[in-house]
Amino acid sequence: MTTGTGTSGGAGRPLATEPITISFAGFNRAWAAWIGHRLNLRGYQVSFQRWDPPVTESLETSFADLVLAPGKVLLILSDWYFQLGPRTVPEWNTALRNVVPPHRARFAAVSVASGALPTATTALAPSELTGIGEREAERRVLLALGLPTDRLPARVNATPGPRYPLDTPEVWGAVPRRNTRFTGRETLLNEAYHYLSEAGEGAGVLTLNGMSGVGKTQLAAEYVYRFGSEYDVVWWISAENRGTYRRGLAELSTALGLRTGDEYGERLRAALDALRRGDPYAKWLIVVDGADEPEEVWDLLPTGPGHVLISSRNTDWSQHNSRLLDVPVYARDESVAFIRRRAPRLDEAEADRLAEALGDMPLVLDQAAGWLNDSDISIEQYIALLEEGGDTSVVKVSADFPAAFQTAWSILLNRLRDTVPESIDLLRLCTYFAPGLIPVWFLRDLPAKGVPEQLVGLLNDPLRWNRAVNQLRQYSVVRLESHEGATEDAQSGESLYLHRMVHQIVHSDISAEEGVGLADTVRRALALADPGRPTDTRNWPRYAEIVPHLKYADVLHSTDADVQRLVLNCLRYMYLSGEYDAGRTFGQRALETWREVLGAEHPRVWDVTHHYANVLRTLGEYGPTERIERPAVEFLRRTKGEEDLDHLRAAGGLAADLRGLGRFEEAKELSVWLADTYRELVGPEDSRYLSAQNNVAASLRLLGDYEGALAIDRRILEDRRRLLARRHPWTLFSEISYATDLRLLGRNEEACSNLEMSVRENQLVMGSDHPQTLRAEFGLAMGRYRQGQRQEAGIALASVVERCERVIGGRHPTTLLFLASLSSFLREHGDIDEARRTGERVDLSYRRTLGDAHPYTAGVRGNLALILRNLGEREQALEMSEEALVTMERAVGAWHPWSLGCAVNTAAIRNVLGDVESAERLTAKTAVQAAESLGRTHPLTLSARIAHAADLRALRKREAADKEESAALDDLAQTLGPQHVHTVSARSRQRPFWDFEPQTT
Template identity: 45%
Template sequence: MATQRPSAGDSRHFVVVFAGFHRPWATWIAHRLESHGQSVHLHRWDPPREVPLETAIGDLLLAPGRLLLVLSDWFFQLGPRREGEWSEALRGIVAANADRFAAVNLTNRALLPATVVLKPVDLWGIGAQEAERRLLTRLELPTGPARRTLPAGPGSRYPNDPPAVWGEVPRRNVRFTGRDDLLNRLQEHLTDATQGTAVVALLGMSGIGKTQLAAEYAHRFSSDYDVIWWVNSDTRGTQRERLGELAPELGLPSGSEPGERIRAVQEALRRGDPYARWLLIFDGWDDIEGGVDLLPEGPGHVLITSRNRSWSECGITLLEVPGFDRGESTSYLMRRAPRITAEQADEVAAELGDIPLALVQAAAWLGESDMDVAEYLRMVRDGELSGLADQGDFDGVPRSSLTSWSILINRLREAQPHAVELLSLCASFAPGRIPIGLVRHLPAADLPESLTWLATDLPSWTRALDTLVNYSVFTRDSRTTVTGDDPGPEQESVHMHRIVHDIVGRLTSAEERKLHRRVVRRMLAAADPGNPQDSRLWPRYAELLPHLEPSGALVSSDARVQETVLNLLRYCHRSGEFRVGVELAEQVREHWSEMFPPEHPRMLDLANQQGNILRSYGHFRPAYELDRELLERLRTASGVDGTALMTATSCLAADLRYLGQYSEALQIQREVLESALELLGPDDYATLLAQHNLGVSLRLLGRYAEAYDIDLETLRKRETQLRARHAATLVSGIACARDLRLMGRYRDALARQELGMRLHIQVLGPQHPQTLRARHNLALCERRAGVLQNMGEMMASLLEQMEQVHGRKHYATVGLVVDYGNFAREHGDLDHAKDLIAEGESAFRELLGPAHPISTGMLSNTGLVLQAAGERAEALTMFEAAYAGLSATLGEDHPWVLGCALNAAAGRNFAGRLDSAQELSRGTLRRARRALGEDHPFTLSCEVALAMDLRGLREHEEAGKVEEDALQRFTRTLGAQHPHTVSARHRVRPYWDFEPYIG
C-alpha cells in the first residue's frame, strides 16, 4: 500500500537523533526542515553501554513524531557495542517500527547490512541543494521552495561548507570520546554571555585533554561561526604573530607589521565586520602577564586553554576539565582497540587513572599491536621504566602512565627506528609547536650520517611521521584550510605534549641527545632571517626563540649559532620582550663567560644587547656597571676595534643619561657621534642612532631647539635610509613631537604626535612599549594644546595598560603616574592627586636615588599638592628644596630649574614675602627669555607671575605693562581660548608641574 505524501500545508514532527560528533549535520537538517514548515527536535544520543540497545531504542520510540537517525561509522561506535548487538536491534525493534524510522548516511564506507531497514539516504560528498532534495524526498516531504526564510545563524550553514575563515585548528580527532556534557556547558557559557565578555578558560593539568576539547568544540560547533582562528600561545611572541596573521584572512588592509595587523584584527572583531560570528581559541596560554589586552572584544567568542588559575582574577569564566569518567575511558579504549573486552578496558582505565593523555597512548598501543592486555598491564605494574618515574617533575602524572609511555617508545625503537630517531630529534626542541620541517632545509652534508635520511629519503620521512601520529605520540600542526592541501615536508610542524617531550628526553641516550641538539642548532641558525630590526621578520624569530635553550644553542661554539642567539636578543629588545630578554641575556652571559674573554667580539655584542635590554627594563645601575667595566677593559686593551669601542662608549653615555649625569653624557655622546661619522659615514644605522642619542642628551639639558634640529635631521635620514614605518623612524617621530612640545609649539607637536600614534598602532600594535610611550607623549601634547576632553579617562586607561605591560614600578609607568597625578590636581581631584604624586615620588627615589634630578624635581610636584591643600608653609619648603637642588646639579638656566623657581616665587608670594617673590620672578623671567625665547608659553607664564608680584608691591603701572604684554603674546601664540590665555586673563597665579622624563 502506497504511503500518501503530505501536502505543502502539512506540518509534521521529527526527532533528529545524532551522535555528538555530528552536531553540525543535525543542526543543518533541523534548520532545513524548519524552513519547510516542519517541527523538529534535536536529540543527542549516546546510551550507556550497560543499557541494552533495544531498551535504548525503545526509549527513543517514546518521543512523538518520526525518528531521523544521522548515521556514520561513528554512530555505530556509540557505547561502543558489538556489531552483532546492532544487527540484532536493527532486525528486531527497528524493523518492527520501520514506519517511525528514517536515516541519512554521512559516510562513503559500507554500513551494517541490517541498516537496509532504515533506507538511509546518502548525503556524503554532495552539495547543499542536492542534500536538501534527498532529505526531503526520504522524509516524503515536498521538494519545492522553502515555505519560510530563516535567518542565518547557528546551524544554518551546510556542514560541507567550511567557515569563511578557518585557521590552524588541529585536525579533528576521529576517535574523540565523550565530553558531551562538558562541550554543551562550554557552548552555554559562551552563548549566554553578554557581548564583549564571551570568554571561557578551560583549566586543567597537563595531559587532561584541554587542547583536544577545544579542537573538538571548534569542529563540532563550526556551523555556528564564520571565523574560527587557532592561536598557539606557548610564548607571547608566537601568540602575537599568530593573532596578527588573521588580518589578511579577514581581507584587512593592514600591511605586514604584526602590530598593525593586531590592531586591525581587534578593530574588525570589535565591529563584527566583515564577520560577527567569530571564535578565537588561544591554546596553552599560561603566562598571562601583560597579555590580557590581546583578548578581543565584540560579538564573537574566545576560548582559552590554560593551567593558570589567575584567569579568574581577570573576570573570565573558568571551566574545569576533569579526567574521563570511567565510561568515557572504557569507550575510548574499546573504539581504538576493538579487540579488547569491556572488562579489560575497565582494568586498563583504572590502572592509568582515567587520564586522557595516558589512555590515548595505551589505546594506540593496544590498537596497533597484538600484545595481550594482561601482558601490557603486567609491564605497566612492574614499572618497566628504568627508574624514570623516580625522577619526578611530571606534573602529577601517575607512575603507571609514565610506564605505559616508556613501553611504547622502547617497542617502537625495535620496530620503527626511523620514527624514534625523528621523535628523539623533536625532544631537542622545546615542547609545544615544533617546526620539524626545518630539518629538510639542511643539506645532507650538514647532517650526521645516521640522520641523512631526514633530508634525502622522503618516503621514510613520511612513514616516520605517520607512525608517530598513528600512535598518538604527537599531532600534526595544521596550517591549512579545512579543505586545503597539507603543507609540504619543509613546512611541516608537529605539536608535542610537554609530558611526552619530557619522557622521550629522559629515554634518549646522552650520545643521541648530543647529536640531535647539534642538528637542531644548525636548523635554527639556517632559519635565522638575519635582520631582527625588521618587524616583518618577527614571526620567524618568535618561532625560533623557545628552542634556544633545549637545543643547547646557548653553549654552542658554532659562530652561526652564536649570531642567531644575538639576533634573538636583538629581537627581544626591538619587539619589547624585555623580561624574556633579561633572562635570556643572563643565561647567555653565564655560558659565554666560560668560552670567551671579556674583550672578545661576542662578549662585546652581548654586553651591548644586554645593556640595552636592562635599560629598557628599568635596571639602570646594573646596566651602568656592566658597560663601565667593559669600557675600562677596552680602553686598556691593545688592538681593539674602533667600532667596538664606539659602541661601548655609546652604551655608557646612555647609562649616564638614565642616571641623571646629563652633562657628562652629552660630552661622551658627541665623541660617539664623531667616531661614528669617521668610521661608518653619515647614513649608517649606528651613526643615525648616535645622532638620535645626541638629541636626547640635548633635550635632557633643556636645549630643546638644538635637540629639535638634530632630531628632525635624524628623522629625515631614517625615512630615507630605513623606511617611514620602521620602528627607529617612529622613535625619531616621538622625539620631534616631544621637542616641539617642550619648545612651546603645542599645536605642531600635537599634529605630529597624532600621526605618529596612528603609525605606532599600525606597525607595532597597541601594547608595544614604544606605542605606549607614543600614547603618553600624545596625552601630554593634548594637555598642553588645551585638548582636555576625556583626558582623565584616557590617562587612567593608559596607566592600566602600562602596568600590564611594564609593571607598576617600571620607570615608564611611574612617569605616567606622576603626569596623571598632576592632571588630577589641576582638575580638583586632590585626594587622587596626592596618592599618585606620593607614589611617584617614592618610586623614583627608590629607582633612581634621592639625588637624581628627577627625584629632586618631584619635590616641586609634592609642593603643588600641598599648596592646593592649603598647606602653604610646607609647600614652600618643598619648592625651595627642589629649586636649590636642581640649581646645584643642572645650573640656573635649565628649564626644570626655571620651573621650580616659578613655583618657589608663588610660594614666597603666598607666604607674604613679596619682595623676595618679585626678585625671584624677575630673575626667572630674564633667564627664561634667554633659555626658551620671549614667546615660549613658560616665559609668558613668568611674565604673568611677575605682574602679580608687582601688583602685590603696588607697582601697578609696571604690572599692567607686563601683564598686557603677556596676554597679547599668549593670544597670538596659543589663541584666546587656550587655558593658559584664559588663566592669565583671569589673573590666576601660574605654576609649573614637573613632567619626569628619563630619556
C-alpha cells in the same frame, strides 16, 4: 541519553500538532541544530535527544527507548552514531531488525556518514545529505519526515539561524584535524557552549584548565568542530610563548582580507582591531592553545563581540577576565568507551582494567590502547608488566610521573624501536626543540656534514622521514600540524606537535653523550633559519618562531660562530620588539654562560654585554647597566684603543646609562665626542653616526637646550628619511624625537601635525601596543592638551597608560613617564584623589629606583606638591615644593627649565600661604632667567611673567603689575592665540602653574 526541548513555532507560524524528536550523536550537533531550526521555522515542535547509550545497557533496549518519544523520531545517522558505546555491526543489525519494522511509521532517517552503514539501516531508507546544497538538504529532510516541501516566505526564511553544516566558516585557520576517536566530555562541551553563547560582549573568554595529558587541546578542537558552524571566523593560535602567539594573530589579518602592508606590527594591530570592531566579521572564535603562562599573552587577547577559548594548565587565567572550566581525567565509563574504540579487540572488562591501571589519563590511554590493539600481548600480561615495572631499558622517565605511566612508555617505545627505529631517532631529536609546535621544516636544508650518523638517512630520505612521522602519529605520540599551503609531506613546511609530558619523558632518557649530537643538530638548524636582520620588522615572525627553542637546544654552550650570531640576533629582536622581560632573562643567562664558556674577555662577551645592557636600560635599571658597561668601556679602550668600533659602541651605552642616572652633562660630553669620532671613522651618512647624533640631541633635551636638540633631530630625521625608509623604525623614532622638541619649545601645533601621521605609521609598523607607538600617541595627546583639547587629550592619555601598564608593566620607565603626566592631568581635570594616588605611586617608584637626588624624583615631588595644594594641605605642599626646588637646582642647575618650573610652582604656594614678598622675589628672578634661557615667548617664560604680575599685584604694586601683565597677555595672544585656554586663563587672572614631564633618556 540527554534530552532538550525547543517549542517555538518560528516567525509566528502556527504550531504543528505532531512533535518531532531528533536523535543525534554529539559529533553531529551542527546537523541537529540546523535541521531543528528549519523545522521550527515551519511551525513544528522539535525536541532533541543526544544519542549516547550507556555501556551497561543492551543496544536493543537503548534503541527501543527512542520509540517512547512522542511523534516522529528523526535519526541523524553517521559514523559516530554507530560507534558510540562502542557496539559491533552485528549488534546494530540485530537491534535495527527488531525495533524498526514494528514501528516503521515512527522513524525517519537522514545520513551524514562518510563510510558504510550497517546493512539493516535499509529498513530506515535514510536520505543522503552529504555533498548537496542547503536547499536540497532541507527538501530531503522534509520528504523523509513526510512533510510538505513548499518554500517558506522570504521574511521567514531570512530569520537568522545556525549555519548549514556543510558551509564552513568564512575564515578557518590552523585548526587541528578532528580526532575521530574523541569520546565523552559531553557535559564539558555543553557547559562551555552555554557559557560562551550567553556571555555578553567582551566577556566571552573561557579557559579549559587541567593537568598535562588530560585532553584540553582535544576538547578545544572538538568544541571547534561541534560548534564552529555558528561562527564566521574560527582561528586556532598556539600560545606556547608570546612570540608564536603574536605570529598567529598577525597571520589572521591576511585571512581576514585586511589591507595591510608586510610589516609585522601592522598586521598584528589590524587583526586585533578588526576583531574588536567585529568588522568584517562579528561572529568569531579564537582558540588560544597551550597558554600556560598568562602573563605572556593576556594583554593580546582579542576583545569584541566574539569568543575566546583558552587551554591552559595555569589557573591564573581567572585573574584575567576568563572563567575557568576544570578538565579532569576521564570518568571511568568514558575511559572504557574510548579504549574499546581505540582497541576494539578488548572487551569491556579488559578496558576497565586498563583504565584503572593508567588512572584514566586520556593521553596515556590513547597511546597504550593503540599499542595493545596492534599487539598480540594479552591484557593480563600488559597489566602484569605495569605492576612489575616492565622493561625500562629503553626509557627511564621522569620521577614526576607515576610508575604506571613510566612503564607504559617503556613498553610503547620498545615497540617503536623494534618496528621503526627511525621514529625513536626523530622523537629524541624533537626533544631538543621546545615542547608544543616543533618546526621540523627547519631541518629540511640542513647539510649532512656534522649530523649524527643515525640521523643522516632520516633527514635526507623523505620516505624514511614520513615513515617515522606516520608511526609516531599512529600511536598518538606526535600530531602533524598543517600550515597554509603545506602538503602532507612533513618536510615541506609543516610542524609536529609534541605534548609537554611526552617531551619530558623522552628527553629524560637521552644520555649526555647522545644529547651532544642531537642538540648540535637542532642548533645548526636554528642558525640556518636565522633571517639575519632583527631590525627588519618583517623578520619578527621568524624570530618569534625561533626564540622558544633556544633554551632546549642549549644554544648558549655552542662555540659555533653562526649559533652565537643567532643568540645575539635573537636578543636584539627581543629588545626591538618590546619583549623586555624575556630579553632580560635570556641576556643575563647568555652573559653568564659566555663568560664561563668563552672567557670574560672574549669579543662575543662584549657583544652580548652591549645587547643585554640595552634591554636593562630600557627597563630603567641604569645602575646595574653602568656596572657592566663601564668595565667593558675601560677594557676595550685599553686593549683596542679609543677609536675601535667595539669601544665606541660600549661608550655609547655608557652615555645612555649616564643620562638615565641624571648625569646629563657627562652624558653630553661623551656623546659629542662619540659623534665626532664616528663622523671621522665612518662618515656622516652611516647609521652609527646618526645614532650618536641622536644621543647628543637627547642629552641636550635633558639639559634644557631644546633649540639645540631640535636642530640636530631635524637633520637626523631628514637623513634617515633619505637613507632608510619613511617607515623604518629608526625614522619613526626620529619623528617622535623631533615632535617632542617642538612641543617642549611650545610649538604644539607643529608637534601635533608631525605626530598625527607618525602615530599611524608606528601603529602599522610596530604594532598598536609597541612601546614606541605608545610614546608617539603620548606625545600627540600631550600636544593636544597643551593646545587646549582637554577632553580628547584626557581620553588618549588614559588609553596610553592602560595599554602601557598592560604590555610592559607598571614600573617600566615609559609607564612612569606617562603616569606622571596623567597625574597632573587628573589634578586639574579629573579625580583629585586619583591624581594623588597616581602621583604618590610615581614618586615612590622614582625614589626607589633613582634615589632622592635624581631630577625626576624632584620633578614628580613638585607635581605632588601642587596636588596637596589643591587638596588644602598647603603647609605640606610648600615644604615638598621647596624641597623639590632645592633638589632640582642641585641636580641640573638654577637656569634649567625644570628648575624654573619648580620655582614658578613654589612661588605660587608661597603666595597662597601669605609669603608674598619672597614669592615676588622668586618669580621676578625666574621670569628673567626663563626669558634668557628659553626666550620671552616660551610658555614657561610667559607663565613666570604672569605669576610675577600676580605677586606684584598682591604687594599692591598695581602699576608694575598691570604693565607686566599687559605685556605678557599680548605675547600670549600673539603666540598661542587670543582664545587659547592659557590666554583666557591668564586674562581671568588664574595663577599659572608648571607640570614636570620626565623625558625618555
